[in-house]
Amino acid sequence: MAGLPWLTRFLTLWIFLAMIIGIGLGYVFPHISDAIGSFSIGTTSIPIAIGLIWMMYPPLAKVRYEDLRKIVTARGSKSMLTLSLIQNWLVGPLLMFILAWVFLADYPAFRNGVIIVGLARCIAMVIVWNSLADGDNEWAAILVALNSVFQIAMYSVLAYFYITLVSSWISGEGYVVEISLIEVAQSVAVYLGIPFFGGIATRFYLLKKKGREWYDNVFMPRLSPTSLFALLFTIIIMFSLKGEYIVALPFDVAIVATPLLAYFTLMFFISFALGYFSKLDYRRTTSLAFTAASNNFELAIAVAVSVFGLASQEAFATVIGPLIEVPVMISLVNVAIWLRKKIYLSKEAASIRVV
Numbered sequence: 001m002a003g004l005p006w007l008t009r010f011l012t013l014w015i016f017l018a019m020i021i022g023i024g025l026g027y028v029f030p031h032i033s034d035a036i037g038s039f040s041i042g043t044t045s046i047p048i049a050i051g052l053i054w055m056m057y058p059p060l061a062k063v064r065y066e067d068l069r070k071i072v073t074a075r076g077s078k079s080m081l082t083l084s085l086i087q088n089w090l091v092g093p094l095l096m097f098i099l100a101w102v103f104l105a106d107y108p109a110f111r112n113g114v115i116i117v118g119l120a121r122c123i124a125m126v127i128v129w130n131s132l133a134d135g136d137n138e139w140a141a142i143l144v145a146l147n148s149v150f151q152i153a154m155y156s157v158l159a160y161f162y163i164t165l166v167s168s169w170i171s172g173e174g175y176v177v178e179i180s181l182i183e184v185a186q187s188v189a190v191y192l193g194i195p196f197f198g199g200i201a202t203r204f205y206l207l208k209k210k211g212r213e214w215y216d217n218v219f220m221p222r223l224s225p226t227s228l229f230a231l232l233f234t235i236i237i238m239f240s241l242k243g244e245y246i247v248a249l250p251f252d253v254a255i256v257a258t259p260l261l262a263y264f265t266l267m268f269f270i271s272f273a274l275g276y277f278s279k280l281d282y283r284r285t286t287s288l289a290f291t292a293a294s295n296n297f298e299l300a301i302a303v304a305v306s307v308f309g310l311a312s313q314e315a316f317a318t319v320i321g322p323l324i325e326v327p328v329m330i331s332l333v334n335v336a337i338w339l340r341k342k343i344y345l346s347k348e349a350a351s352i353r354v355v
Contacts, residue, residue: 003017011068012289014228014232015231015235015326015327015330016327017217018049018232018235018236018239018353019235019239019323019326019327021154021236021239022235022236022237022238022240022243023088023239023240023243023246024237024243025236025240025243026239026240026241026242026243026244026245026246027243027244027246027247028243029240030243030244031246032240032241032243033242034190036237036240036241037241043318048234048237048238049190049191050236051230051231051234052125052191052230053190053191053194053198053234054195054225054227054230055125055128055194055231056127056128056129056191056192056196056225056227056228056233057128057161057195057196057198057199057202057227058220058223059127059128059131059137059140059199059227060127060195060196060198060199060200060225060226061198061199061202061203061220061223062131062220062224063141063197063199063203064137064138064212065139065141065199065200065203065204066204067137068141068142069137070144071138071139077157077280079278079280080139080143080280080284080288081142081143081146083271083274083278084143084146084147084288084291084292085110085146085150085289087267087270087271087274087292088121088147088150089121089154089158090151091120091267091296092118092121092267093115093118093158093291094294095118095160095263095266095267096114096116096117096118096119096259096263097115097162097166098112099259099262099263100114100115100118100259101170102259103259103262104205104255104256104259105254105259107255107313108171108325109308109312109313109314109317110252110255110256110313110314110317111167111296111315112163112167112298112307112308112314112317113256113304113312113313113314113315113316113317113318113320114256114259114260114317115159115162115163116159116163116300116303116304116314116317116318116322117160117260117295117297117317117318117321118263118295119155119159119162119300120155120295120296120297120299120300120303121147121150121191121291121294121295121296122144122147122152122291122294122295122296124188124330125231125294125322125325125326126140126144126290126291126294127140127141127144128227128228128231128329129290129329129332129333130286130290130291130300131226131227132330132333133290133332133333133336133337134282134283134286134288134337134340135283135287135290135336136286136287137246137283139283139284139288140168140287140290140291141196143190143287143288143291145196146290146347147191147291148192151296151299152185155299159303168226172246175182191296191299192215194229205217212282212311213239219265235326237327238322238323239275239323241319242316242319242320242323245316245336248324252316253281253323255322256316256317256320257320257323257324260320260321260324260325261328264293264294264324264325264328265293265328265331265332266331267289267292267293268289268290268292268293268332268335269289270292271288271289271291271292271293272285272288272336272339274288275288275289276343278318281344282340282344286336286340289332289336290329291331291337293329293332294325294329295321295325297318297319297322297325300318300321301315301318301319301321303318304317304318
């Protein structure tokens with residue numbers, strides 16, 4: 001990072017510029033989404049997949065896989081895993097369901113799209129948010145892997161439960177949701193599996209070939225900044241896909257954005273508070289908070305498109321997900337760093353004075 005201070009120092013600015021460029025491209029060239037969509041395999045967009053995979057690869061190459069067993073068996077690891085499972089698979093889906101009904105009771109299509117977003121736990125961008133906020137890279141990798149396993153096992157079940165069963169209890173009508181476990185597994189394999197195994201292979205090969213000092217002090221400082229370029233590229237591509245709609249239908253965007261904004265913010269602060277009061281250190285608390293607050297929008301979009309259709313309002317709602325998540329998460333990165341200074345560093349300073 002030291003070689004590119006201008007990139008990291010003004011990252012928030014670059015992200016918002018990337019969003020504006022993406023929206024501008026989508027508005028000026030409305031058929032750009034068709035052009036990008038033509039580069040797809042099934043429901044997987046190749047440009048977005050390339051951006052996300054490369055975005056995740058440097059942080060995953062930085063993970064100390066050789067120490068994971070020691071980390072998982074260390075003191076406090078059981079509470080970390082328990083909190084993550086509760087936040088991601090009980091609190092998160094339920095909170096999004098409640099917010100969707102509170103804000104979108106009269107918009108069933110948008111409501112279902114938002115619920116689909118809430119059920120998809122993050123396995124991609126959280127790695128970058130966690131890294132930017134100086135969270136624990138090893139724990140982020142562990143929690144992402146845990147979410148991936150539960151995602152394959154639980155996503156279809158939870159989608160049927162919330163959209164078909166519970167929604168019918170409230171409104172008298174539900175939507176039959178049929179989601180293939182193969183689609184869920186494919187999303188996990190592409191967006192997590194490729195960078196995950198790439199990071200493992202890179203780390204163990206180069207540590208053996210070049211040594212730890214070269215890897216940590218030469219290779220990683222050169223590789224890490226490329227993750228941010230991949231992030232900006234991905235944001236431009238994502239925002240360009242719906243640039244025309246964002247400008248033409250701002251009211252629809254605002255309607256969908258409201259529960260999403262509430263969800264990302266509430267999940268972050270609830271999880272951060274749980275980590276703090278559970279006496280987790282800052283880095284683990286940050287990993288817990290971002291893992292719980294982020295969502296797997298790639299899977300959500302793929303599910304909405306396959307179940308409801310590309311032109312559906314459900315699919316539109318899932319696309320709004322990352323458009324809201326990106327600026328909110330980059331803001332929460334700054335909030336996490338501020339909380340570290342105000343809560344954790346001041347607490348450490350106070351304990352030193354007492355001693």
